[in-house]
Amino acid sequence: MNRQAKQPNAVRPTNCDRAIQRAATARAAVRHLTRANPRLGTLIKKIGPHRPIITPNPFVALVGSIIQQQISMGAAAAVQKRINALCPPRGRVTPAAILNLKDDALRGAGLSRQKTRYIRSLAEHFASGELNSRNLRKMADDEVIAATTRVKGVGRWTAEMLLIFCLERPDVWPIDDLGLRKAVRDFLELDDLPEVKTMQTVGEPWRPYRTYASWYLWRSLEGPFMPGVALS
Numbered sequence: 001m002n003r004q005a006k007q008p009n010a011v012r013p014t015n016c017d018r019a020i021q022r023a024a025t026a027r028a029a030v031r032h033l034t035r036a037n038p039r040l041g042t043l044i045k046k047i048g049p050h051r052p053i054i055t056p057n058p059f060v061a062l063v064g065s066i067i068q069q070q071i072s073m074g075a076a077a078a079v080q081k082r083i084n085a086l087c088p089p090r091g092r093v094t095p096a097a098i099l100n101l102k103d104d105a106l107r108g109a110g111l112s113r114q115k116t117r118y119i120r121s122l123a124e125h126f127a128s129g130e131l132n133s134r135n136l137r138k139m140a141d142d143e144v145i146a147a148t149t150r151v152k153g154v155g156r157w158t159a160e161m162l163l164i165f166c167l168e169r170p171d172v173w174p175i176d177d178l179g180l181r182k183a184v185r186d187f188l189e190l191d192d193l194p195e196v197k198t199m200q201t202v203g204e205p206w207r208p209y210r211t212y213a214s215w216y217l218w219r220s221l222e223g224p225f226m227p228g229v230a231l232s
Helices: 015-036 038-047 058-068 073-085 095-099 103-108 113-128 133-138 141-148 156-165 178-188 196-206 210-225
Strands: 050-052 228-230
Touching: 015 038, 015 050, 015 196, 015 210, 038 178, 038 210, 050 210, 058 073, 058 113, 058 133, 058 156, 073 210, 095 113, 103 113, 133 141, 141 156, 156 210, 178 196, 178 210, 196 210
Parallel strands: none
Antiparallel strands: 050 228
């Protein structure tokens, strides 16, 4: 009787392995961006080499992005803290925890009526399995955007934040982001906010590391409200 030889178990990367890879990618991005635009290199040197902080859980990351829509980073952080406190045990924001909360509780934490509907809809999509972490990680960037924007209240910007701050995609350039447009305006010393075509042109030389260019430009505008992990 023929038996198939057992395949060795795949070796999963450890947290240490992931940290090393993240740091290596961030340093490669710094080198590329500095060569592509010395002025951006000067900004990077002033801020210091960093990588974005990652939220590993896609549901939590999307909740955070919905909270951040159209408000400052500081205000969003305060709302997020209050929502965490509503989700026992240990402040874990899960689909079940959100669905168990009444609208009044979410509104009391600082969410608008509209954002309350959005976050509840998101929780329903994850609770049903229509969206899940494993599948999102396997998708290409455009597929992630298509899948997540089916959720009420999740537009392209929110999907792009997921790609950057959760799925760790290195080449995302969210040209509709108001903060990024303001940062590019200041960086280029423009009188007005740059139009879409200008944003596309500016970002083109920074491929394949436009995510990192976005982070440094946001940091130039937001300061410590745009947190990152400093590279030693």
